Amino acid sequence: MKGESQAMSESLQDVNPAVLQALQELMQDDYALLLDTFLGDADLRMRQLREALSAGDMNAFRQAAHSFKGSCGNMGAAALEQACLEAEAAGLAEDRAAAAKALTVIEQAFSRAQPLLR
Numbered sequence: 800m801k802g803e804s805q806a807m808s809e810s811l812q813d814v815n816p817a818v819l820q821a822l823q824e825l826m827q828d829d830y831a832l833l834l835d836t837f838l839g840d841a842d843l844r845m846r847q848l849r850e851a852l853s854a855g856d857m858n859a860f861r862q863a864a865h866s867f868k869g870s871c872g873n874m875g876a877a878a879l880e881q882a883c884l885e886a887e888a889a890g891l892a893e894d895r896a897a898a899a900k901a902l903t904v905i906e907q908a909f910s911r912a913q914p915l916l917r
Contacts (some may be wrong), residue, residue, distance in 0.1 A: 811878040811894065813908065814915040818875025834916055837874050841867065841909060848886065848902050860898055861890025867905075874916065879908040 823830045846868035851859035868883035886901035 809810055813876065813878050813911045815875035815877055819833050819916065822875070823840065837870055837916070838913070840870055844870075845902075845909065851890075852898055852902060855895065857890045857893040857895070857898065859863045861887050862907075864901070876908070876912045876916070879905065879912050894901065 820907050822833065844863050845864050846875055847863035848860055848867070851857070851863060864886035866882045868880055868887060871880040882901060882904040886898060886905060889895075889897035
């Protein structure tokens with residue numbers, strides 16, 4: 800199942816162009832601020848995920864994944880949103896190995912999505 804989860808995240812669009820276009824049209828000149836806010840939040844959430852995993856705090860890991868999932872969905876970052884959903888499930892199950900794998904998938908999906916959001 801773990802391999803299937805990673806494959807699912809990788810098969811989803813990194814960024815949904817329709818959502819991105821709608822956000823850019825809606826936000827217009829403020830899109831840059833929205834993007835900066837998202838990127839800053841992403842850095843914070845990934846740091847929280849790493850720290851929670853390192854500390855073995857699976858509840859904090861789940862909470863960070865849940866929060867990040869919402870903002871990824873709002874930005875149309877589908878693969879990243881799915882990876883966060885998987886991380887959230889791993890945190891809920893208190894499965895550190897699955898959480899570590901999900902975090903790797905999150906980091907990879909973020910690396911792919913980041914340039915597409917600009």
